[in-house]
Structures are given as structure tokens and as C-alpha cells.
Amino acid sequence: QVQLVESGGGLVQTGGSLRLSCVVSGRAFSSYTMAWFRQAPGKDREFVAVITWDGVTWNGDTTEYKDSVKGRFTISRDNAKNTVYLQMNSLKPEDTAVYYCAASSIRPSVYDTPAVYQSWGQGTQVTVSS
Numbered sequence: 609q610v611q612l613v614e615s616g617g618g619l620v621q622t623g624g625s626l627r628l629s630c631v632v633s634g635r636a637f638s639s640y641t642m643a644w645f646r647q648a649p650g651k652d653r654e655f656v657a658v659i660t661w662d663g664v665t666w667n668g669d670t671t672e673y674k675d676s677v678k679g680r681f682t683i684s685r686d687n688a689k690n691t692v693y694l695q696m697n698s699l700k701p702e703d704t705a706v707y708y709c710a711a712s713s714i715r716p717s718v719y720d721t722p723a724v725y726q727s728w729g730q731g732t733q734v735t736v737s738s
Contacts (some may be wrong), residue, residue: 609725612633612709617732620699624736628694630709630729641712642692644683645722646705646734653708655720657683657694672719677703699736706731 616628628644643658656677660670671683682695692709710725718724 610713611710612711612727612729614707614709614729614732615708617707617734619735621737622676624699625695626734627697628696628707628732628734629690630691630694632692632711639728640715641719641725642683642685643710643712643719643725644692644694645656645708645710646703647708647731648702648705651705653722656707658694658719659683659685660715660719661685674720679689696734699734701736701738703733703734704736707734 611633613631614628616626618626620626626713641658641660644656646656647653655674657671657673673681680696680698682694683693685692694707696703709729710722710733711727712725716724
């Protein structure tokens with residue numbers, strides 16, 4: 609089983625930056641697809657970013673982003689540290705949400721729905737003030 613531990617959330621002003629971290633324990637390379645989701649008050653959990661790689665042969669990464677964060681957010685991973693990151697720049701108040709790290713043992717054809725992910729972190733709060 610894969611366990612995810614998130615950190616890096618906090619309170620920032622509009623235009624500021626944060627970097628979220630998700631440390632993966634267990635069999636990290638079994639999670640070929642890693643994603644970030646977020647959930648704001650009164651809204652459904654929504655897709656933010658995803659990164660996929662071949663955990664056995666290491667052939668590189670493929671990333672996709674929600675349109676509203678593209679160009680501002682960057683998802684990446686450090687294989688040696690078993691950690692996935694979400695670098696968030698130019699933050700806006702509408703980015704305020706609880707951010708969740710998620711893992712899937714497959715490369716889903718549809719990656720932007722929570723249902724395809726088997727493991728989740730506890731969430732970390734990101735608040736962007738006006």
C-alpha cells in the first residue's frame with residue numbers, strides 16, 4: 609500500500625508563491641501516476657495537475673494541468689526523495705482550497721477525476737488573501 613504525506617500549505621498574499629510537497633512511502637514506483645487535486649468550500653474536488661512516469665524503466669515524465677493554473681503551477685518529482693511537488697506561483701484568491709495529493713497504480717486514460725486514484729494524502733490548506 610502507498611501512503612502520502614503532504615506539507616507546504618499556508619497563508620500567502622495575492623501574487624505570492626508556495627511549494628507543496630507530497631512524500632510517498634511504501635512502494636513508490638507502484639504509483640505510476642501522481643496528481644494534485646483541490647477542494648474549495650462549497651465546491652467539488654477538482655483536478656489541478658498530474659505527472660506520469662514509468663517507475664520501472666524511467667523513461668521520463670508527462671504532465672497535464674487544469675487550464676486555469678497552466679503557466680502558474682508546475683508539478684514535478686524527485687525520484688531519489690520519493691517526493692512529488694506542486695510549485696505554485698502568481699497565486700490568486702481563487703486558488704484558495706485544501707490541496708490533496710493522489711496516486712494511481714495505472715496510467716488512466718481519464719486522469720482528471722478523483723475516482724481513478726487509489727491513494728490520497730490528508731490535504732493541506734492553501735489560503736490566498738486579497
